[in-house]
Amino acid sequence: MSDGHETWLKQIDAELDGELSLVERAALAKHLATCSHCAGARASQLEVRVALARSAGDPHARIVPRPTIRGRALAFWAIMALALGIAAGWMAHGRWGGPGGSLEDSRAAIVVH
């Protein structure tokens, strides 16, 4: 019974994504007419998708809109990553020095006290 519901729930997901053929949609509709559990699950799925569409700024969408990265956000995160990289490099250079460094700097030095 549980396995049967799992299968129908997957079919509901596929139907809402528009991936079912006519034959499969007819079979699903027939099942939903007799199964209150699956009908409720379908309603829940639809509500979730409506909420996602609203949060994406398109409450009248026919399908859930794909998340998009806006140009400004992309530029913001690119600048943030660049700034973080520069800061980390500067701190690491101060702590451990650059890769290789000057040969003379790595050689022994004698200081008189």
Add this chain to the structure above:
Amino acid sequence: MPRSSSISVGAFCVAALLAAAQGPGTRVTYRVRVVEDGVRELARGSVSGPTGTDLRFSLRGDSAEVEALFQIVPAGGGDTMTVIAEFFTKRRLGRSRRGLGLWEQDDYRRAVRLAWGDTARVHLFGRPRPTAPRAAGLWVEIALERGFSGGEGRPAEEMQVTGAGTDIRLEAVVRPRRARVILNLVRADTVSGPRGFDLVPEAPARRVQLALAGRRTNLEITLARPEPSPSARDRVLALDADVVCLRVGAPDAPEPVGVVCGRLNDVARRLPLPGGDTLVATFAWPSGR
């Protein structure tokens, strides 16, 4: 620095040291402390010996090896001298594709002028960066002292290592001004009685006569210092400081019979002679050191 120039400067230093060694009995002491981050003492010790004694220092870890030879060159006979330090270092760069360690090797010289009683701080891995904490890093403190020898001519070493994981060593390096050479003549199962000679390196040739089974063999022997080693590490660290070479020749013969080289360690070394006999030479420090 070109190798020939390096060798000539080294020869000058040795000559200056040996010349200074002819003065009144003076003993020099290197007091050494190895300090990490200003507070942690990894090792302490001292090396002392007659004038001309050098300090050979080595520090070996997993990722770096530093070996150095410190020499004191008197400057004008006053209270100042120049310390010349020859370094030979190896640093681990990483691993090869086959998992073997890749090392970067370097050798160079440092010189600093200081007064007796001063302490020189040697930053083995370079001067600390301005941004680093003042006491960060690892260094070696070397205090130089001198005093009258009081008849003690032997070098002395003292060492206490407290830090685990790092191999630290101090050694006294003394170049022999004389050497005890013991000669035997060998023919099949017969060995002549030993004859000992106190020889001075680079002194004029000396005629010796060895007798074996009623036959006398005349030889001319000269003690010499070995040729500079082709290995940079051996040259820099004076690893052949106690090696001498005995040149053996026949009287009135232009070509030498042969050369035997070895450390002053009482090990017998053989040299075939033209007549079929074998000369066995043993080198040792002269008695009363």
